[in-house]
Amino acid sequence: MVAYFFPPVGGLGVAGSQRTLKFAKYLDHRWKPVVLTVRESCYESYLLLDPTLLQRVPANVKIIRTGVVRWLTKLLNMKNALRRRSLNGNQAILTTAGREPSIDGSRKSGRYQNLKDSVTSLFDIPDGEIGWFLPAVMAGIRAVKQEGIDAIYATGKPWTAHLIGTALRICTGKPLVVDFRDPWLTNPFRDGSSPFRNRLEAYLERKVVEKANLVVTNTVALRDEFFQRFPQCSRDKFIALPNGFDPDDFAGVIPSGTNRKERLVITHTGFLYGRRDPRCFLEALELLLANERVDRNKIEVVFVGSVELSYNLPDYFKAHGLDQIVTLVPHVPYQKSLEYLSAADMLLLLQPGTETQVPSKLFEYIALGKPILAISPREGATSKLVTEECLGMTAEAESVDAIASVMERLYRDWAHGAMPLGSNGRGREKFNVKTVAGILAQKLNQLVAERANPYSRDAA
Numbered sequence: 001m002v003a004y005f006f007p008p009v010g011g012l013g014v015a016g017s018q019r020t021l022k023f024a025k026y027l028d029h030r031w032k033p034v035v036l037t038v039r040e041s042c043y044e045s046y047l048l049l050d051p052t053l054l055q056r057v058p059a060n061v062k063i064i065r066t067g068v069v070r071w072l073t074k075l076l077n078m079k080n081a082l083r084r085r086s087l088n089g090n091q092a093i094l095t096t097a098g099r100e101p102s103i104d105g106s107r108k109s110g111r112y113q114n115l116k117d118s119v120t121s122l123f124d125i126p127d128g129e130i131g132w133f134l135p136a137v138m139a140g141i142r143a144v145k146q147e148g149i150d151a152i153y154a155t156g157k158p159w160t161a162h163l164i165g166t167a168l169r170i171c172t173g174k175p176l177v178v179d180f181r182d183p184w185l186t187n188p189f190r191d192g193s194s195p196f197r198n199r200l201e202a203y204l205e206r207k208v209v210e211k212a213n214l215v216v217t218n219t220v221a222l223r224d225e226f227f228q229r230f231p232q233c234s235r236d237k238f239i240a241l242p243n244g245f246d247p248d249d250f251a252g253v254i255p256s257g258t259n260r261k262e263r264l265v266i267t268h269t270g271f272l273y274g275r276r277d278p279r280c281f282l283e284a285l286e287l288l289l290a291n292e293r294v295d296r297n298k299i300e301v302v303f304v305g306s307v308e309l310s311y312n313l314p315d316y317f318k319a320h321g322l323d324q325i326v327t328l329v330p331h332v333p334y335q336k337s338l339e340y341l342s343a344a345d346m347l348l349l350l351q352p353g354t355e356t357q358v359p360s361k362l363f364e365y366i367a368l369g370k371p372i373l374a375i376s377p378r379e380g381a382t383s384k385l386v387t388e389e390c391l392g393m394t395a396e397a398e399s400v401d402a403i404a405s406v407m408e409r410l411y412r413d414w415a416h417g418a419m420p421l422g423s424n425g426r427g428r429e430k431f432n433v434k435t436v437a438g439i440l441a442q443k444l445n446q447l448v449a450e451r452a453n454p455y456s457r458d459a460a
Helices: 011-026 051-056 071-087 111-122 130-147 160-172 195-211 220-229 279-290 313-319 334-342 361-368 381-388 400-415 425-431 433-452
Strands: 034-038 062-066 152-156 176-180 214-217 238-240 264-269 299-304 326-329 346-350 372-375 392-395
Touching: 011 051, 011 152, 011 433, 034 130, 051 334, 062 130, 130 160, 152 160, 160 176, 160 195, 176 195, 176 433, 214 220, 214 433, 220 238, 220 381, 264 334, 264 400, 279 313, 279 400, 299 334, 313 326, 334 361, 346 361, 361 372, 361 381, 361 425, 372 381, 372 400, 381 392, 392 400, 425 433
Parallel strands: 034 062, 152 176, 176 214, 214 238, 264 299, 264 346, 299 326, 346 372, 372 392
Antiparallel strands: none
16 A cells, blocks of 8 residues: 555645555455555654554554655755855845845846746656655565565555556556545646646656556546546546545544533634635624624634634634634644534534545544535535535535525524434445445455456456
8 A cells, every 4th residue: 555644644644644544444354454655754844743643553554664855855955055155155145035136136037937947846746755756666566575465555645656556566567556535637726837747747647547457536526537537448447435434433432412502613623724714604604793693602613723824813813803702723633633523513614616525524524423514616526425415504615695694594403403413324334434445345356356367357
């Protein structure tokens, strides 16, 4: 199992870390997972490590950790060292951006800067973890021989993991499963790239899909997108497996809310960054309070997790009179975050700007059986799942009025003791990760059987 994110990675990388861990945990008895991942010291500083997650790794899961060569970092360090040497002690006038000014005092820009950016970008294709490729491939080839590996599973992003899996498929001939936890070329969070880089990554993505024996996506919408983008491939090559929830994670968490509370508690857990910005939700809340459509003494909002937004969130609370209603709790260990969810009456889900993605926390919400308020594109995978499974209510992500309308309705339902029930036991069983991993195990069994007898599919 080629996985860059694996325990003890938490925080921003916890979704990928947990998906691989749970699949490894619940593959049937025939399979002994060997996880190829990264040394803890090699993870980027912004990735929070949660040592408690290591306690969840089953004893039968062997972990092989390798280093990562940070090519771009080394290149920049060499450049800076040479530059310092060339200055030879002379004072250099630098701009705040670190660029030398031209004779007339203006910054060097234009084609020269674009050229430098292009060269730098070459060391970042398909992502910043490309320096893991060579160490992982070498370790992977050894593992295939020493551990008697029958199949290879690679999960991304980072997309470097898919390249590693593809290289191991070519070098060893073992069947390959590639798991797309997010879209690659069509990712709405993908930064604008040069035409050359886009063409190169499109080529790499196509080769990964073509070489794979099975392509897994975490949503039906993303699987259907692959159908359209790769019509030359058989539809049998693609399968959707959601993240799911692990019942063991909730063994010590008793869902609260059976006793009536004085305040409606709405809780969100997870990293707030980029488009996952609560501003529209907060504006809707402010609107409801200003119009007295919601009693400010009877509502409480809790955000749990790290924040990296373009503005200071606590300052926003104060400036808009929300500081007595909205609480921000810094990042906490995974188990503690589940306790915050358990103490809530309603669970908030922020998934704006994505049509084919479903955040992993939705399945934690499902496990707790609490009603969900999903702020997401109406036709997106997240809203469809919440609506079709009767998990709660949805509101268009960019519409403050729509969010306010749904919130008011949910508040009134709560005030009258008629909150939606959320997921029920029977309906949520298909999202149990034991069920999901069982399907993956069946597919792996099939791939190995077909490799042993290449005519078995035709015979069937």
